[in-house]
Amino acid sequence: MLSLENLTHTIDQALNRSFGPTTVLLVEMAMLSLFAIALFAVLGLVLVFMERKVSAYMQIRLGPNRVGYKGLAQTAADTLKLVIKEGLTPDSADKFLFNLAPFVVMIVAMLLLAPIAFAKGCQMWDMNIGVLYITAVSSVSVIGILMAGWASNNKYSLIGAMRSGAQIVSYELSAGLSIISMIVLTGSLQLSTIITSQQDGWWIFKGHIPAVISFVIFMIAVTAETNRAPFDMAEAESELTAGFHTEYSGMRFAFFFLAEYVNIFVVCAIAATIYFGGWMPFHIGHWEAFNHIMDFIPSVVWFTGKTFALIFLIMWFRWTFPRLRVDQLLNLEWKYLLPIGMFNLLLTTAIAILGWYF
C-alpha cells in the first residue's frame, strides 16, 4: 500500500546506497528544513484563507471570492503585497532586537514541528520526552514577543508584550496540567508511544470524564497561549492598535502573522495527538472488522482531518466569543481553569490507579 512511511524509507535507502552516513544525514536534514519551510508557507496560505472564509460565513458574509477560483488566490496576493512592502524600522527602536524578534518567533514555531507525527512513521524526531519538549519550547515564543514589544520603543507595543507575557505564562500552567493528566493515563512522554496507546480507542473516549475536562481546559489554554481572540490581549486592536507588532510592517509583520497560524496548527496537532490519537484511525476496542475498515483511510488523512477540525473549533471560538478584559482573563485562569485542572489531575490519577478507564 502506498504510504508516507514507505516513501520516506525508499528515499532513505536510496540515499544510503549512494552516499556515506554523514552525507545522508546532512541531505535528510536539508530536505526536512525545506519541508518545514514549505509547510510554513502552505499553512500560512491555507489557514489565513480558512480563517477569512470561516469568519465570513459565521458573520453572514461571503468572504474573499474575487481573486482566483472562489477567492483561493486571495492569500497568495496578500503575501505578494506584503513581500513588496517596505519593512520599516523605527528610528528610536533597538534595531538589532527589533529585526531579530520576528525570527525568534518563527524559529520557535518551526522547532515545534519537530516531534509532531504527521502520519504513520512520518515524524522528524521521535524523542522520548516529546511532550516536555513541546511545552518547554512553546514558552520560548513569549521571549520573541517581549523582544518585539520592548525593541519597538512604543508604548502600545510594550503594553501588548507585557500583557502577552502575563497571559502566556499563566495559561501555560493549565495547558501543562491538562497535558500531565493525560500523561498519567498514557504513562509516556514519547509522542509515538502516546499514539500507539490509542490503538483500541482515542483517549478522549477511553479517559471519559477527566479526559473531556482536560481537553476543554487544554483548548481554552492554547487559545490564550496563541494570543487569539477571545484572549487577544497582546494584540487588542481596539485598545493597542496591534499590540506587540504595531511597529512592524511588510514581511516582518507577515512573519508574526505566519508564526501565529503555525502555532495554532501545532497546538491543534498536539491536541489531536494526545486526545484524538494523532494519525491513529478511529478504532473501537477489539472490533477487528470495524478497525480494519478504518485502517483503509490513510493515516495522514486522519491526522490532517483531526487537526483541521480542532483548528476550526478554535476559529469558531474566535468568531463567537466576546473578548475578555485583562482582569477577567487572569480571573479565568487563576480562579477557574487552574483549580479545575488540579482537581482534574487528582481525578485522573485516581482513575489511573483504580484502572477505571477503558
Next chain:
Amino acid sequence: MFLADYIKSVYNGVTSLLKGMRMTGYYFVHPKEIITQQYPEVKQVLPERFRGEVVMTHNENNEHRCTGCTACELACPNATIKVVTRFDITPDGKKKKALETFVYHLELCTLCNLCIAACPTDAIRMAQTFEHSVYDRKLLTKRLDKPGSKLMEGVE
C-alpha cells in the same frame, strides 16, 4: 454556599458560550442566510420611493409634459433647476410660454423631492439610478429635456 455558586457560575458561563456557538454554527452551515450583495454583478432592487436623481418623462413620440411654468425652479431650495423658456406664437395670435431647455444641477441637488411635488403637470419624477460618480463635476450638470422634444398635446 460558596462551592454551589462557583459551580453554578461555571455552568452558566459554559452554557451561554455554547448558546453563542450554536448561533454562529447555525450561520456557518446555512449559507442561505448570507446577506452580502455582490454589488457590480447583482444589483439591489431599490424601494419604489428611492430618490436617485430628477428626470423628465418622455413618451415614445419624444414628447414631454413640461409647460415651462418654472414652479419647480421656484420650489427648489438651492437653485438646482434652471428652466429656460421661450414664447411661442399660437395659431390664434396669442403668446404662449414654452420650454426651451431644462437644466438640472445634480451636484447641487439634495433630492428633497420639492420640485416634483410642485410640478402641476407631472413632467418630472425621481429616477432610481444612484451611480452618479464622475471625474469631472461639469458632467453632473444635465439637460433633462431630450433634444427635439416638444410639449405633449393637451397638457396645459
